[in-house]
Structures are given as C-alpha cells and as structure tokens.
Amino acid sequence: MQKVEGSQAPARAGHLHKVLGVRFLTEDTYVIRCERGNLQFQAGQCVNLGFPGAGVNREYSIYSGQKDPHLDFLIKEVKGGIVSVQLKSLKSGDNVEIHGCYGDFRIKTPELGERPYLFIGTGTGIAPFRSFVRSYPGLNYKIVHGVRFVREKYDSQDYAAGRYVSCVSREDGGNFRGRLTDYLLKNPVAKDALCYLCGNRAMISQTYELLRSQGVPSDSLFSEAFF
Amino acid sequence: MKVAISYPPIVNALGQKAMVSQNRNVQFFKEPTYLLPVVHAQAATWLKNLGHDVLWDDGNAQMKTFDGWLKDLVAWQPEMVVLESTTPVMKFYWKTIDRLKEALPSSIIVLTGYHSMRVPEESLENSKADIILRSNHVDFVLSKMVPFIAKNADWRETLQVDGLLFRGRGGLIQSTGNFNQVEPLENSPLVDRDLVRWLDYAYENGNYLQTPGTYATSVIRDCMFGKCTFCRYNGPDLTFSMMPVQRSLDEYQTLIEKYGAKEIFDDSGVWYRGKDAREFAQGIIDRGLHEKGCYFGINTRFEYLDEETIKLMARANFRFVLLGLEAADEETLIRLNKGYQSEHVYRCLEWMTKYGLHPHLTIMVGYYWQTQEQLDGTKALVKDLMLKGLARTLQVTICTPLDFTPYHRECIEKGVMLTTDYDDHDMSRLIVKTPIPHDRYYVAIRQMYSLAFHPLFILRQLRFLLTFRKRDWQFLFTYGWRAVRRVRQHIFNLTRHQGKASWEAPSDSKAKQPV
Numbered sequence: 161m162q163k164v165e166g167s168q169a170p171a172r173a174g175h176l177h178k179v180l181g182v183r184f185l186t187e188d189t190y191v192i193r194c195e196r197g198n199l200q201f202q203a204g205q206c207v208n209l210g211f212p213g214a215g216v217n218r219e220y221s222i223y224s225g226q227k228d229p230h231l232d233f234l235i236k237e238v239k240g241g242i243v244s245v246q247l248k249s250l251k252s253g254d255n256v257e258i259h260g261c262y263g264d265f266r267i268k269t270p271e272l273g274e275r276p277y278l279f280i281g282t283g284t285g286i287a288p289f290r291s292f293v294r295s296y297p298g299l300n301y302k303i304v305h306g307v308r309f310v311r312e313k314y315d316s317q318d319y320a321a322g323r324y325v326s327c328v329s330r331e332d333g334g335n336f337r338g339r340l341t342d343y344l345l346k347n348p349v350a351k352d353a354l355c356y357l358c359g360n361r362a363m364i365s366q367t368y369e370l371l372r373s374q375g376v377p378s379d380s381l382f383s384e385a386f387f
Numbered sequence: 388m389k390v391a392i393s394y395p396p397i398v399n400a401l402g403q404k405a406m407v408s409q410n411r412n413v414q415f416f417k418e419p420t421y422l423l424p425v426v427h428a429q430a431a432t433w434l435k436n437l438g439h440d441v442l443w444d445d446g447n448a449q450m451k452t453f454d455g456w457l458k459d460l461v462a463w464q465p466e467m468v469v470l471e472s473t474t475p476v477m478k479f480y481w482k483t484i485d486r487l488k489e490a491l492p493s494s495i496i497v498l499t500g501y502h503s504m505r506v507p508e509e510s511l512e513n514s515k516a517d518i519i520l521r522s523n524h525v526d527f528v529l530s531k532m533v534p535f536i537a538k539n540a541d542w543r544e545t546l547q548v549d550g551l552l553f554r555g556r557g558g559l560i561q562s563t564g565n566f567n568q569v570e571p572l573e574n575s576p577l578v579d580r581d582l583v584r585w586l587d588y589a590y591e592n593g594n595y596l597q598t599p600g601t602y603a604t605s606v607i608r609d610c611m612f613g614k615c616t617f618c619r620y621n622g623p624d625l626t627f628s629m630m631p632v633q634r635s636l637d638e639y640q641t642l643i644e645k646y647g648a649k650e651i652f653d654d655s656g657v658w659y660r661g662k663d664a665r666e667f668a669q670g671i672i673d674r675g676l677h678e679k680g681c682y683f684g685i686n687t688r689f690e691y692l693d694e695e696t697i698k699l700m701a702r703a704n705f706r707f708v709l710l711g712l713e714a715a716d717e718e719t720l721i722r723l724n725k726g727y728q729s730e731h732v733y734r735c736l737e738w739m740t741k742y743g744l745h746p747h748l749t750i751m752v753g754y755y756w757q758t759q760e761q762l763d764g765t766k767a768l769v770k771d772l773m774l775k776g777l778a779r780t781l782q783v784t785i786c787t788p789l790d791f792t793p794y795h796r797e798c799i800e801k802g803v804m805l806t807t808d809y810d811d812h813d814m815s816r817l818i819v820k821t822p823i824p825h826d827r828y829y830v831a832i833r834q835m836y837s838l839a840f841h842p843l844f845i846l847r848q849l850r851f852l853l854t855f856r857k858r859d860w861q862f863l864f865t866y867g868w869r870a871v872r873r874v875r876q877h878i879f880n881l882t883r884h885q886g887k888a889s890w891e892a893p894s895d896s897k898a899k900q901p902v
Contacts, residue, residue, distance in 0.1 A: 215693075265626075361629060364568075368567045378567075381565065381567075383626050385568075
C-alpha cells in the first residue's frame with residue numbers, strides 16, 4: 161500500500177469521481193451530479209461520500225437510477241456540520257471521493273403491476289425513493305413526502321401525476337397541510353402495501369406504529385434511518 | 388411477574404471463562420473481563436420500573452460456578468428467564484435451557500441474541516425455549532411482552548407483540564413477524580446501576596486505565612454505519628437508533644457525581660459523529676465534567692471524526708478511542724464494506740495522538756481470501772502505526788464467521804467453512820479455508836502482539852511522558868504491566884493451534900485461493 165505521512169493523504173484514483181454539476185434546490189439543499197465510473201449499485205443503496213483527501217466522509221443514498229449514466233446525490237447542508245458544508249463548495253470539474261456502495265434498503269424482488277408500494281420519507285429521505293422510481297418503471301408506487309416548506313418538495317415534478325403527495329407542516333401550498341403522520345392517519349394505507357420508510361428516526365418509529373395500527377403487517381415494513 | 392435476566396457461567400475445557408467482549412463477541416479467557424450487557428440492563432431497569440420483580444443474574448460477573456448459579460436461580464423460582472446467546476455458545480445454551488426447563492417446568496424461557504434472532508426456528512427445534520426474540524431492541528420488546536404475558540394466562544394463543552417466534556397452544560410455532568427497526572431510545576430507561584450491580588463490572592476490564600469504570604447506556608443502537616460485513620450489527624433486519632445528546636450527558640453526570648465513575652466507555656458500534664459529537668463534548672465541558680478526573684472512551688470509524696471534533700473531545704477528557712483497522716489492503720476493505728481508504732488512517736490517528744487521545748486498533752486476520760501479501764501489508768501497517776506512536780494499544784482477532792452476518796453467509800455460500808459445529812466458532816482458531824496455511828495467520832498474530840515489547844514502541848511510550856499528561860504516566864506504569872499480562876493471554880488464546888494439524892488447512896504446497 162501507499163504510505164502517507166503528514167496531514168495530506170490523497171484519495172485513490174479509483175475512488176474519485178468527477179463532478180458534472182451542483183444544482184441547488186433550496187439555499188441549503190443541493191444535488192451533486194458526478195461521473196458514474198464503474199460503480200454498480202442497486203436502487204436504495206448508499207455510498208460514503210467525501211471531499212477528496214479530507215479524511216472525513218458520510219453516507220448518502222444514491223438519488224439517481226440504476227441505469228442512469230451518472231450518479232446523483234441529494235444533500236442538505238447540516239448547520240455546524242463538516243462534510244455537507246465541504247461538498248457544497250464543489251464545482252463542475254472538481255472530484256468527489258466515493259466508497260461503496262452498500263446497504264440493504266432495497267426492493268429485493270420488484271413486483272411490477274398491481275402490488276402497491278408506499279414510499280414514506282422526510283426531507284432528503286426521499287433520495288432512495290427517487291432511485292426506486294427511476295430504476296423500476298411500472299412500479300405501482302406512491303410517495304408521501306414530509307417537509308416543512310413548499311420549497312422542499314425536491315424534484316416533485318419527476319414523479320407521475322397523483323403519485324407524489326407532499327405533506328407540508330409549516331405553510332400552505334402542498335398537497336396536505338401538516339405532518340405526514342397526520343396525512344396517513346386520515347388516509348389509511350392499503351393492508352397489502354409494501355411500505356418503505358426513510359428519514360429521521362422519530363418519523364420512522366411513529367409511522368411504524370401508525371401503520372401497524374392500520375393493519376399493515378410488520379413483515380411489509382422496511383426502514384432506513386439516516387438522521 | 389418474577390423475571391430473571393440471566394447469564395450462566397460458561398467454562399471451557401482449559402478452565403477459561405466465556406467473556407463477552409466488544410460488539411458482544413464471546414471469547415474464552417482465564418483473566419476475567421466483565422462487560423455490562425447494556426441493552427439487557429436497560430430491559431431489566433424497564434421491567435423493574437413497570438413493577439415486575441427483576442433478578443439481575445450474571446453468573447459470570449457474580450463469580451458463581453455453574454452449579455451455584457443454577458441452584459440460586461432455581462431457588463428464586465422465576466416465572467420467566469431471559470437469556471442472551473451467540474454462535475459459539477449456542478449449544479451450551481440449548482442444553483442449559485433444557486436443564487432449566489427440567490428444574491423450572493412452568494418458567495417461560497426467552498432467548499435473545501444475534502444468532503437466534505436470525506435463525507429463530509433453530510433454537511426452538513434444538514431446545515425447549517418458549518420464545519425467541521427476533522429483535523435487537525430487547526428492552527422495547529420485553530417491556531411490551533412481559534406485561535402482556537403477566538395479564539394473559541392464554542398468551543400462547545393471543546400474544547401479538549412484534550418480532551417474536553414462540554411456542555403457541557399445543558406447541559404450534561407462532562410468528563409475530565418483523566419488529567420495529569427504529570425505536571425511540573429516549574423511551575428506554577437509563578440503566579439502574581444498583582439493580583445490575585455495576586461494581587461487579589467496574590474493575591476487571593482491560594480497557595480501563597482508571598477504576599471504577601463503567602459502560603454508559605449506548606447512545607447508538609447498534610451502529611450508525613452498520614455496513615461492515617463481518618459485524619453482527621449489520622444485516623437487512625437492522626438500521627440504527629440514537630439517543631439524544633442531553634440525555635446521555637445527564638447519565639454521565641450521574642455516573643461521575645453519584646457513583647464516582649473514573650472511566651466511562653460507550654460501546655455503541657460507532658459513537659456520535661459531527662455535530663452531535665461536538666455537542667456532547669461541549670456539554671461535558673459546560674457541565675464541568677471534564678475536570679472530575681474521569682476519562683471517556685468510545686468506538687468510532689476512520690473518516691468519521693474531523694480534527695476540530697477530536698480536539699474538542701480531547702478537551703472534554705476523552706481518552707480511549709477504539710477503531711477497527713481490520714486490514715491494510717484495498718481489496719479487503721472493499722470486500723468488508725469498510726467505507727474508508729487506508730491512506731486516511733494516518734491522518735485520523737495523527738489528529739487523535741496530537742491531542743492526547745489513546746487510539747486502540749482492532750485488527751483481524753484470516754479472511755477466506757487473505758493472501759500472504761495482504762497479511763504482510765497489514766502487519767507492516769500495524770507495525771508502522773505502533774512504532775510511530777500513532778496507536779497506543781491493539782487487539783488482533785481471527786475473523787470468525789458468526790451470527791449469520793453477511794460475512795458468515797458469504798462463507799457458507801462460497802463453501803469455505805471448515806466446520807458446522809457452533810462450538811468451533813469461539814475465535815480461538817481459523818475455521819475457514821484460506822489461500823495460505825493457517826499457521827501463517829497465527830504467526831502474524833504473535834508478531835503484531837509482540838510489538839508491545841519492541842524497543843522502539845517502549846521508547847515511544849517513554850517519550851510520551853514528556854508531555855506530562857497524567858494519562859500517559861498512567862498508561863505506562865498502571866496499564867503497562869496489565870497489558871503485558873493480557874498480551875500473553877491473547878497470544879496463548881489465538882496461537883495455541885499454531886503448528887497443529889487443524890482441519891485440512893492447506894500446507895504451503897497445497898495453498899490456493901478457495902473461490
């Protein structure tokens with residue numbers, strides 16, 4: 161192996177991916193698009209993403225589809241954070257360091273057609289669901305997305321009409337005013353739905369209890385906590 | 388309800404006791420190390436708070452013989468006994484369960500642990516256990532299940548708590564399906580230290596520089612990363628749960644001010660990172676806990692903590708930082724899903740040692756693909772790090788497939804397992820086919836442990852004294868002699884099969900890659 165002394169350690173070429181663009185969706189949320197290289201993944205998986213040579217990385221779900229020619233990552237800047245702040249400064253032509261991919265938050269055998277899939281996420285927790293939708297055309301899905309403000313309906317235009325429901329808690333203008341748990345309370349989930357939950361821990365544990373109370377079997381619930 | 392949370396003493400043919408180590412691994416040692424099973428301790432606390440009569444029954448930490456433990460437990464007449472097992476002691480547990488059932492026929496036996504939760508049917512088939520928990524959230528499940536059983540005599544027909552496999556009416560096996568993967572840890576009580584007899588665990592632990600030491604209620608369950616293939620905290624059944632920073636700080640304050648703890652270790656798979664890590668360290672400082680003479684320790688990962696965070700943690704009196712190095716070569720790091728690059732190891736350790744932390748490296752050898760070149764690379768990296776003073780202590784283990792982790796399943800699928808006997812999974816010898824003779828790995832273990840006696844390593848420790856940090860003096864004069872004793876024990880345990888014809892380990896001439 162290559163020994164490195166001192167504070168600067170270069171990233172290995174195999175882990176570097178060229179940034180193709182950074183697209184801001186709000187003042188603090190952005191999408192990094194980068195070259196895919198040889199990276200193969202399954203929708204729902206994540207990678208470790210870091211500023212080249214910084215020696216610190218974080219896990220991010222892949223936002224693009226399995227067959228897309230590039231890799232997208234949906235990132236929200238964490239106030240007082242390190243990695244999300246560093247990544248925000250990237251420009252086209254820069255490199256980003258990627259390790260992975262991994263994770264089991266996948267649709268192992270996609271059932272195309274009638275079987276309903278319900279994707280429930282808060283904020284940037286929608287990232288793996290966009291990857292599902294792009295990777296498996298024909299999926300009978302519905303996304304329930306919890307956000308605080310209308311501007312956080314990240315790329316909602318990417319989803320087919322009627323398949324995306326925004327639950328906006330702090331202002332009007334979404335499909336539903338309030339938390340996504342309030343929406344699910346008023347709109348009970350089909351008992352045969354396969355439900356995927358991604359986002360903050362409190363939402364996941366509350367939603368799990370809610371869906372169980374509505375008769376959704378525990379074997380049909382899949383969770384991925386990211387924050 | 389009378390509930391015993393029990394750990395029977397387990398002694399092998401060499402007179403060694405089964406000790407639980409980091410990440411709930413079980414190894415056999417003569418010199419005791421007693422680790423508080425934190426989640427089960429939370430479960431005990433929760434059940435007590437709910438009004439149940441709880442017996443904290445750790446036969447190991449309470450220095451009982453097996454017969455003494457069994458006699459005492461039977462005399463207490465529990466209505467329920469909760470056990471925790473893992474692969475190398477599964478057979479022991481199945482036998483113990485059957486003995487318990489003979490002595491306490493009306494007691495309900497509940498089995499928990501990462502092995503049985505992944506193949507629950509097996510334990511129902513091989514023992515008279517009544518209930519197998521499929522969930523790692525033992526505290527949450529028991530807090531619902533025990534009150535239900537206490538109130539419902541017909542529970543075998545009506546039990547509906549998620550995440551269980553149990554013997555229903557007429558012995559019919561019933562499943563309540565999957566469990567809630569993300570639980571609000573703030574709802575599980577902090578460990579009742581008196582209930583679990585915390586002093587039983589306060590002295591005999593090789594990682595403590597000062598005593599009494601203790602384990603904090605883990606802030607992360609089980610691991611925020613959770614992707615390393617060999618680790619029991621990885622699997623499609625798991626994600627992570629996290630406890631709020633302020634709640635953990637409250638516990639640290641109690642442990643220091645009420646109990647006089649001098650070293651607190653959080654055995655979360657990986658501890659907080661980023662903003663939460665800084666908030667915790669700053670909270671320790673703001674509460675003045677950094678000046679109480681208590682050291683703090685954590686597990687973390689390479690590329691998780693940045694320099695500013697490490698600096699703040701050092702100010703807050705963190706000392707012991709355990710990092711999984713695993714291997715030096717890129718191929719192994721990728722195959723294990725480590726998610727970091729070996730070049731960044733130096734930078735991270737430089738930050739830690741610069742601010743006075745004591746990094747402890749955990750290394751593994753004997754992956755089924757590990758070549759001599761890869762093994763040599765790991766040895767060279769470890770030697771370089773130790774002699775440069777970038778790591779203070781190390782621990783080398785044989786990578787053993789356990790608990791149906793992804794690595795374990797991979798070994799089965801690839802056909803590289805050399806045994807199907809769970810007793811052989813005790814981490815004392817290699818149990819997978821490897822491309823080079825097993826002895827080469829045992830030699831490597833011996834060589835890496837022997838670095839503790841290398842003149843340059845000793846010289847480096849003496850040079851640390853010039854910093855006049857109390858912890859460095861303690862390290863050499865308090866910890867040093869203990870370390871020597873432990874190093875000898877580790878070498879004995881991990882290399883006693885060296886030179887013996889173990890399994891059909893290939894000789895040099897037959898060595899080949901098994902996949």
